[in-house]
Amino acid sequence: MDAYVALEGGHVVEARGRVPGSTPGELVFTTAYTGYEESLTDPSYEEQVLTFSYPLIGNYGVREERFESDRVHPNAVVARELTDEIVEWLDEEGVPAVDHLDTRDLVTDIREEGAMKCGIAVGEGVTEQDALDELDACKGMSEHTDIGAQVSVDEPAFSEGAADGVDADVTLIDCGAKGSIVDSLNARGADVQILPYDATIEDVAETEPDVLFISNGPGDPANFEQTVELVDHYAGELPLAGICLGQQIVARALGGSTAKMDFGHRGVNQPVMDVRTNRVVMTTQNHGYTVADPGENLEVTQFNVNDDTPEGLDNEELEIITRQYHPEANPGPNDSLDFFDDVLAMADPTADPVIADD
Numbered sequence: 001m002d003a004y005v006a007l008e009g010g011h012v013v014e015a016r017g018r019v020p021g022s023t024p025g026e027l028v029f030t031t032a033y034t035g036y037e038e039s040l041t042d043p044s045y046e047e048q049v050l051t052f053s054y055p056l057i058g059n060y061g062v063r064e065e066r067f068e069s070d071r072v073h074p075n076a077v078v079a080r081e082l083t084d085e086i087v088e089w090l091d092e093e094g095v096p097a098v099d100h101l102d103t104r105d106l107v108t109d110i111r112e113e114g115a116m117k118c119g120i121a122v123g124e125g126v127t128e129q130d131a132l133d134e135l136d137a138c139k140g141m142s143e144h145t146d147i148g149a150q151v152s153v154d155e156p157a158f159s160e161g162a163a164d165g166v167d168a169d170v171t172l173i174d175c176g177a178k179g180s181i182v183d184s185l186n187a188r189g190a191d192v193q194i195l196p197y198d199a200t201i202e203d204v205a206e207t208e209p210d211v212l213f214i215s216n217g218p219g220d221p222a223n224f225e226q227t228v229e230l231v232d233h234y235a236g237e238l239p240l241a242g243i244c245l246g247q248q249i250v251a252r253a254l255g256g257s258t259a260k261m262d263f264g265h266r267g268v269n270q271p272v273m274d275v276r277t278n279r280v281v282m283t284t285q286n287h288g289y290t291v292a293d294p295g296e297n298l299e300v301t302q303f304n305v306n307d308d309t310p311e312g313l314d315n316e317e318l319e320i321i322t323r324q325y326h327p328e329a330n331p332g333p334n335d336s337l338d339f340f341d342d343v344l345a346m347a348d349p350t351a352d353p354v355i356a357d358d
């Protein structure tokens, strides 16, 4: 099968086609060497084309229990070598895939030029021009203004916590949540009420949560205005937590700002320093935006050792804690799972119910 990948700037790379189809997308890479099922089902990869820098992907099969959501989210998949088993899965999912290209070159390009627009065309008889046409149609990530609707639940959902553990009710705003976030809360005993990304202040009040949790998710945090308003309303009234996009939304709501990074952090060995303990933990990451300025209301408690970007924010008085990385791992190291204990420690089940119009 013929296959072409057209990069922003017009350079076209030839590849071997594994799953037919054509698509635009933002070209990014992950250095994770395991966890391809988790990465491919992570909703934060929506509208992106995911390149694996690790050369062999699919070598331990495909198992549903490792999925983070109910579908593959990247628009297309690029690797040096894809096994037949993973190709079969991507084919069922209708996600174009290519291999047998020099992914070292591709990753070097992304490191030098930044995450970029691309176009992919795969199938019998496709041409370079087909890939260039897809590239032409590619939107910048910030132009996906309604990306929350593509990944969020349509209706509220409920996930019950384990019988033993913390007696807490968490309301999770689903901006494209990974299943492991819900699982990590449930495993500690918390019941999780999942609400759509555009839930209103009243919707949240009705769930009477002990903690309001903002999930990870795809795209530019600037396009999650409703969620920012929600956080703005509930800051100080409810304990707040956030992961990845959740941290970015909390920062924007509390007077901070976010910015696009050059090529982002995607992998499972990102070193993060905690300024209070002076300890470094290895973390899983997948983000292309960062908190540029946390504002006056949030303290940076953790930072990335490679580039100093904020990895943890805190306001003790308002009871807010957030992480830029993924404490729930999946894939990746479990070193920071205790974040969920810290979040649930903020829950006080005996507190008065919240009032929507306060």
Ligand SMILES: NC(=O)CC[C@H](N)C(=O)O
Binding pocket: 044, 215, 216, 217, 218, 219, 220, 221, 243, 244, 245, 246, 286, 287, 288, 289, 290
């Ligand atoms: N994993 C995430 O939540 C990613 C957040 C945001 N979409 C970013 O790329 O920075």
